[in-house]
Amino acid sequence: MSRRITHALGSLGQEILLVVVILALFAFVGTYNPRFLSENNLTSIFVGNAYIAVAAIGMSLVIISGNIDVSIGALIGVLAVISGLLVTNGYPIWLAWLAPLVLGAAINALVGCLIAYARVPSIIATLAMLSILSGGLITFTGGQWISGLPAGYQLAQFRLLNVPSPVWFMIGMTVLAGFLMRYTTFGRAVYAVGSNPEAARASGISYKATVVKVFAIHGAIGGIAAVLFATQLQVIQSTVPVGLELVIITASVVGGVSILGGVGTVFGSTLAAILFAAIGSSLIFLNVSAYWLRAVQGILILATVLADMARRRRTG
Amino acid sequence: MTPILELKNISKAFGPVKVLTGVDFDLRPGEVHALMGENGAGKSTMIRIAAGDHRAEEGEIRLDGEVRRFAGPREAQAEGIIVVHQELLLFPALSVAENVFLGHQPKTAAGLVDWGRMRREARDLLDRLDCPNLDVDQKVSRLSVADRQRVEIARALSRNARVLIMDEPTAALAEADVRRLLEVIRRLRSEGVAIVYVSHRMNEIFEIADRVTVLRDGVSVGTRPIGEVTEASLVSMMVGRDIHQLFPKEDVPRGETRLELRGVSLAGVVEDISFDLHAGEILGIAGLVGSGRTELAQTIFGVTPATSGEILVDGKPRKIGSVREAIDAGIAYVPEDRGLHGLVRAQPLRENVSMAILDRLTRYSVVDTGREQNLASDAIERFSIRARDARQRVGQLSGGNQQKVVLAKWLATDPKILILDEPTRGIDIGAKTEIHRLMGELAKKGLAILMISSELPEVLGMSDRVLVMREGRLSAIVDRKDATPDAVGAAMMQGRREPARAGAAR
Amino acid sequence: QSAWTGGDDQPTNPLACTGESPAPEPGEYNGGTPTNAPDRNGKDLKVVDIPKLVGVGYFASTASGMQEAAKELGNITVNTDGPTRANIDEQITFVDNYITSGVDGILFAANDPVAIAPVLKKALDAGINVVGYDADAEADARQWFVNQALPNGVAKSMMDQLASEIGEEGSFAIVTSTFTTPNQARWISEMQAYTEKCHPNLKFLETVEAQEDNILSFNQAQTLINKYGDDLKGILGMTSVATPAAAEAVQQNGLCGKVSVVGLALPNAMKPYINSDCIQSTILWNTVDLGYAAVEVMRQVADGTLKPGDKTVKAGRLGELPIVNQSQVLLGQPKVFTKADINDFDF
Amino acid sequence: MTSMTRILIRHEAILGILFVVVLFAMASQNDRFLTTANLLNQARLMTEVGLIAIPMTFVIVTGGIDLSVGSILGLCAILLGVFWQNLGLPLPAAIGLSLAAGTAAGFANGLIVTRFRVPPLIATLATLALYRGLAEGISQARSVRGYPDWFAVLGRGDFLGIPTQLWLFALVAVLGIFILRFTTFGRTTYAIGNNEAAAEFSGLPVERTKLVIYTASGFISALAAIVFVSRVSTTRSDMGSGIELEVITAVVLGGTSIFGGRGMVIGTLIGLCLMQILQNGLSLSGVRGDGTTVVIGAVLIVAVLISNLLSRFSSD
Numbered sequence A: 001m002s003r004r005i006t007h008a009l010g011s012l013g014q015e016i017l018l019v020v021v022i023l024a025l026f027a028f029v030g031t032y033n034p035r036f037l038s039e040n041n042l043t044s045i046f047v048g049n050a051y052i053a054v055a056a057i058g059m060s061l062v063i064i065s066g067n068i069d070v071s072i073g074a075l076i077g078v079l080a081v082i083s084g085l086l087v088t089n090g091y092p093i094w095l096a097w098l099a100p101l102v103l104g105a106a107i108n109a110l111v112g113c114l115i116a117y118a119r120v121p122s123i124i125a126t127l128a129m130l131s132i133l134s135g136g137l138i139t140f141t142g143g144q145w146i147s148g149l150p151a152g153y154q155l156a157q158f159r160l161l162n163v164p165s166p167v168w169f170m171i172g173m174t175v176l177a178g179f180l181m182r183y184t185t186f187g188r189a190v191y192a193v194g195s196n197p198e199a200a201r202a203s204g205i206s207y208k209a210t211v212v213k214v215f216a217i218h219g220a221i222g223g224i225a226a227v228l229f230a231t232q233l234q235v236i237q238s239t240v241p242v243g244l245e246l247v248i249i250t251a252s253v254v255g256g257v258s259i260l261g262g263v264g265t266v267f268g269s270t271l272a273a274i275l276f277a278a279i280g281s282s283l284i285f286l287n288v289s290a291y292w293l294r295a296v297q298g299i300l301i302l303a304t305v306l307a308d309m310a311r312r313r314r315t316g
Numbered sequence B: 001m002t003p004i005l006e007l008k009n010i011s012k013a014f015g016p017v018k019v020l021t022g023v024d025f026d027l028r029p030g031e032v033h034a035l036m037g038e039n040g041a042g043k044s045t046m047i048r049i050a051a052g053d054h055r056a057e058e059g060e061i062r063l064d065g066e067v068r069r070f071a072g073p074r075e076a077q078a079e080g081i082i083v084v085h086q087e088l089l090l091f092p093a094l095s096v097a098e099n100v101f102l103g104h105q106p107k108t109a110a111g112l113v114d115w116g117r118m119r120r121e122a123r124d125l126l127d128r129l130d131c132p133n134l135d136v137d138q139k140v141s142r143l144s145v146a147d148r149q150r151v152e153i154a155r156a157l158s159r160n161a162r163v164l165i166m167d168e169p170t171a172a173l174a175e176a177d178v179r180r181l182l183e184v185i186r187r188l189r190s191e192g193v194a195i196v197y198v199s200h201r202m203n204e205i206f207e208i209a210d211r212v213t214v215l216r217d218g219v220s221v222g223t224r225p226i227g228e229v230t231e232a233s234l235v236s237m238m239v240g241r242d243i244h245q246l247f248p249k250e251d252v253p254r255g256e257t258r259l260e261l262r263g264v265s266l267a268g269v270v271e272d273i274s275f276d277l278h279a280g281e282i283l284g285i286a287g288l289v290g291s292g293r294t295e296l297a298q299t300i301f302g303v304t305p306a307t308s309g310e311i312l313v314d315g316k317p318r319k320i321g322s323v324r325e326a327i328d329a330g331i332a333y334v335p336e337d338r339g340l341h342g343l344v345r346a347q348p349l350r351e352n353v354s355m356a357i358l359d360r361l362t363r364y365s366v367v368d369t370g371r372e373q374n375l376a377s378d379a380i381e382r383f384s385i386r387a388r389d390a391r392q393r394v395g396q397l398s399g400g401n402q403q404k405v406v407l408a409k410w411l412a413t414d415p416k417i418l419i420l421d422e423p424t425r426g427i428d429i430g431a432k433t434e435i436h437r438l439m440g441e442l443a444k445k446g447l448a449i450l451m452i453s454s455e456l457p458e459v460l461g462m463s464d465r466v467l468v469m470r471e472g473r474l475s476a477i478v479d480r481k482d483a484t485p486d487a488v489g490a491a492m493m494q495g496r497r498e499p500a501r502a503g504a505a506r
Numbered sequence C: 001q002s003a004w005t006g007g008d009d010q011p012t013n014p015l016a017c018t019g020e021s022p023a024p025e026p027g028e029y030n031g032g033t034p035t036n037a038p039d040r041n042g043k044d045l046k047v048v049d050i051p052k053l054v055g056v057g058y059f060a061s062t063a064s065g066m067q068e069a070a071k072e073l074g075n076i077t078v079n080t081d082g083p084t085r086a087n088i089d090e091q092i093t094f095v096d097n098y099i100t101s102g103v104d105g106i107l108f109a110a111n112d113p114v115a116i117a118p119v120l121k122k123a124l125d126a127g128i129n130v131v132g133y134d135a136d137a138e139a140d141a142r143q144w145f146v147n148q149a150l151p152n153g154v155a156k157s158m159m160d161q162l163a164s165e166i167g168e169e170g171s172f173a174i175v176t177s178t179f180t181t182p183n184q185a186r187w188i189s190e191m192q193a194y195t196e197k198c199h200p201n202l203k204f205l206e207t208v209e210a211q212e213d214n215i216l217s218f219n220q221a222q223t224l225i226n227k228y229g230d231d232l233k234g235i236l237g238m239t240s241v242a243t244p245a246a247a248e249a250v251q252q253n254g255l256c257g258k259v260s261v262v263g264l265a266l267p268n269a270m271k272p273y274i275n276s277d278c279i280q281s282t283i284l285w286n287t288v289d290l291g292y293a294a295v296e297v298m299r300q301v302a303d304g305t306l307k308p309g310d311k312t313v314k315a316g317r318l319g320e321l322p323i324v325n326q327s328q329v330l331l332g333q334p335k336v337f338t339k340a341d342i343n344d345f346d347f
Numbered sequence D: 001m002t003s004m005t006r007i008l009i010r011h012e013a014i015l016g017i018l019f020v021v022v023l024f025a026m027a028s029q030n031d032r033f034l035t036t037a038n039l040l041n042q043a044r045l046m047t048e049v050g051l052i053a054i055p056m057t058f059v060i061v062t063g064g065i066d067l068s069v070g071s072i073l074g075l076c077a078i079l080l081g082v083f084w085q086n087l088g089l090p091l092p093a094a095i096g097l098s099l100a101a102g103t104a105a106g107f108a109n110g111l112i113v114t115r116f117r118v119p120p121l122i123a124t125l126a127t128l129a130l131y132r133g134l135a136e137g138i139s140q141a142r143s144v145r146g147y148p149d150w151f152a153v154l155g156r157g158d159f160l161g162i163p164t165q166l167w168l169f170a171l172v173a174v175l176g177i178f179i180l181r182f183t184t185f186g187r188t189t190y191a192i193g194n195n196e197a198a199a200e201f202s203g204l205p206v207e208r209t210k211l212v213i214y215t216a217s218g219f220i221s222a223l224a225a226i227v228f229v230s231r232v233s234t235t236r237s238d239m240g241s242g243i244e245l246e247v248i249t250a251v252v253l254g255g256t257s258i259f260g261g262r263g264m265v266i267g268t269l270i271g272l273c274l275m276q277i278l279q280n281g282l283s284l285s286g287v288r289g290d291g292t293t294v295v296i297g298a299v300l301i302v303a304v305l306i307s308n309l310l311s312r313f314s315s316d
Ligand SMILES: Nc1ncnc2c1ncn2[C@@H]1O[C@H](COP(=O)(O)OP(=O)(O)OP(=O)(O)O)[C@@H](O)[C@H]1O
Pocket: B014, B017, B019, B037, B038, B039, B040, B041, B042, B043, B044, B045, B046, B086, B386, B396, B397, B398, B399, B400, B401, B426, B428
């Protein structure tokens, strides 16, 4: 029994490390400036990167399956704009919320086919998608922002039990995906495919179907992230934050998903996304000169990664 | 009795290379049908066709008399055709239990993966193979080769096979494990399962097989009931000629001390090992799986440098902190896991053979490809490697031929001390004889050879002295004349829980 | 008081605290001249507009002003094209390619005044008319620059507005895009100088960076609110991305009327907040007019009707625009949009 | 010639053909395209990406990746300015120090990857943030301008009628081709990419080779920074951001396997040129930047698809 617990802890090592780091950060900054721990600020931290955390869940699936997606930032941008255009052109709000999911799934299923059936390595397929989506977005919108969004559209501003909806989405999606990955044959197939595609084939698991499904799910989750992104403010930008894909990938890998495939959980990436938001907020509270903000972020990410490596070596 | 599985007139080619030509094969329920042949004869290829992994260009597969075409392994599995693959298709990042059940996990009523049942059933299966120490929650990446082989077997057993195909399931197993596996096979046979059994080990074949089919160069030489063949006749069917002496060990006068270990330890794995190895000597190392033989070899070779003790080469203490230093000291190591440690499968034969001596093939650090080509051509000839040419990717060669490439690679370093870790694992009888002959020849030339083998007859047949390891320690050193299976076996097993006798190691 | 973060270290020139400042003298022309430019008087012109980046509302609206002018003039076509990120290198490549393809004129908004200079000089050498708007290059690398508002004017409008909303003793923080953006850095420096001179008791807290990312801007504004609590009376938004995001943060926190947001933003993006009385104002020049003026100036430069030494230039529906700072055309003073008039504008 | 290089040649052949097709297509669209002046100018514009792509080919052949190159470029550009203006060093000394700093940054990447065994993607994701942060912190967002005229020769001048930096690029490229193709170092690089453990068991200096490659990547990024600063005559901390994706696109378009073990510098060069003439040629034919981006994405997929298709018919 204790062995089982050790194993469980071993496989959740990175998640625990992240929780410890987050708590330590909260304690430290909270001592320095108690306002950091105010309900308001904690909420902001959780809301701040919620759409990144949600997108990182899909990314984790992709990485666990042994692939990568560098086009997710552009996809979120495209889907957000589509959602905004639908609603400003008089389509019902529910459609504007749902369409990104469906379209995201469809677009990424296509990418998945390219990877699975045409054997284009995922980084190449998604690099290409990055170009196509980000270029296409500008061509399509001409750079106009979307404003004049109707009331009731701002899904990300809703609250349930006084908790903002992005937090619910973040937690809900994490639990759902965590469950999917652990308790369904599909989830296990994702690990199998990422760990050894040839062995997966020999075990009767279809590599192609699994990869296409992973990408489709990732696209749908990207659609949710896009809706959260689009509905947080009263305008929708027609450009994507620069380097969003890297932030999402970083959240995934700092969360303990092995870039070599087959390893990791979705909980880690959510924790990592929260950690990033907490770091960003902390540095302002600690009066770290904004010039050095990014350097400190880099050091913290590096430290987390190195601590993880040290931990893995100790536990073998 | 109608055959359950029948292959008719199967032909298969990889590009221009014909691998199988018009092969017929049939399998009846409740029989063990052995498949034999030299390395590269096409056994694995035939199996993969039967399992839906490869598609044959010609011929047909009949299942229960009906012609079938499998689109992939999944369809074959659905019909109960299960394969233990030669190259161990496992998921390194996942747990043992999951490896056993991936693709057909037990589910709860809600259709979810039932982890508890999965772990329990995996435990039961492993217990059936008598490996109680194998933790079902362990990651497979941390298992030894032997344990992986057990997992692979457990995986095949976990599916309810009608046809169980085992491609060299015992290659990585020691005697005791083989016994247990054969028992399991007998039981399955009595339950009516049809079994295809591939092995290069004669004694297993005679013990378990009902019929045997021999492949030679992609052609079926014939199928015989086991009672109608002898070891000699089987060998001549496989090789096309007679082979008489299986272990052609010649006596070579013992030369000066080449390698000496004094109290070498690798903390926690190998403890306090001392012995000496002489020029012209073949020193066998016997031991149970997991007794630390491989770790010892890798310590000497600098992969995991010793944490204490001294290693002397030619009487002088040498610091061996890396593979490079070991090579420079004249040590070569043929690893047991050739796919992982021995070869770069995606690269041509030529580049593999030259890999360990690249620095000697260069001028101003530019590789002299002419000399490299010669080296490779020589190796192909000397070891009779079956390859299209020196440019063929090593990954495309059969297992035995890959092993020869590893040997060639290490002999190219012109070593003084050669460590062979399971040198003939998965190698056909012809090649095995050749390798044994080669070992004798090398010893005669003054090479000092350290040979690890889990095949007791091989150790006893080839060694001048036998060093027995148990739980990371030296338990005995036995001279050739005293080396009987009983003596060595006893040293391997004795007092598994008692502390080793002090004097034995010295 | 320590220097404000985010400024540059160029000399500042704060305006007088009250009353109209006299328009600066034009001085002697210091722009460049195209070599061997063909006679383009009255001919059809093919002009390319290369903004800092495409895909943001700001430059979409300048581009629409350009199309308006082009339509009005009839003998000029303008094509907007540029990098998707405010990236100096890519912008240079765009200019370079358009030089090769042979346009008559280049309109640009520079990501970096120095970095873009060599390639603009190359354009001048190729006989192309070069006119800047929004963000200038080195003076001799272009002919004219259409200045939306003088930095000290922007600073005065912003700080006077802030002081009027939060009082002379309030504390405020700044949300900007990045510290490396020259325009914002210039404005921040001028704002500091002007504040020291005219609103010495306003308390500057800090500047945070938010890229051109509206969610990040929102998060940063939110963090500032959380950090300073009641001490924070005002947020200055330096970009058209940051200002609405800061307003949103104020609104979502229910701090309307308690925390003021003063900043540069497109009226359309601010309408929801101003119309709901959460935010009082937004400051901006008319970006459509900026693009419009740039094309008008380009036409006249090509025609030869705008020459070094001129003191004003006629710019279509905008009337006479003054020439300042040797080779700049001044669009005017920044405008403060309030609930009273914001709904009259659509850009 | 080995069977492996035969395949590669094949991919290169495809790419080469594609290149020629595009070249003629573009030339027929616009008579200003196929002129010496334009082509040389394009070569000048692609030098920085090209320089970094050479060591990146090595990095990717080992199965690694270096995402921090753009940040190293930015950091070195800033350091050049700081050393020269703020510390008052002579410019050549500042150049030397800046190159040294880039080398050190690359070395640090190498150490993290080899000593601490952090997967390269994660390691360089972290240093991507760190180095960019250092650049911002050190520069305090100030640009350094006003470099002496002689310095501009490197980035804007000519030598024997050919842009100065092109000579430098050619030198690095030839060195790269030679080392990867003919030397033990190159062999080791391939072996590491194909099977690191086997390379280690063969006594090849795995760690040292990787360390050298990452260090070289840092050094060349610094070199690119010098060229870049000289070309644009200013230093800013955001220089080179996003360049990593361009570089990786060129390398993978050139046929280098993202999984390591396969690839050639020649391929990278063709990939690079193809991208550049597409950008230039399309722009000259009146396609806007966003359209060009879309086309490049499509070409990336098409190139990989064609070569996948052909390799299926080959004997391997
Ligand atoms: N994917 C492949 N591509 C090209 N040739 C192949 C491929 N797989 C096998 N071969 C060739 O087919 C022949 C038969 O190989 P196979 O693995 O069936 O032999 P085997 O009888 O199982 O040998 P061993 O006893 O060594 O396992 C060999 O010559 C091998 O080189």
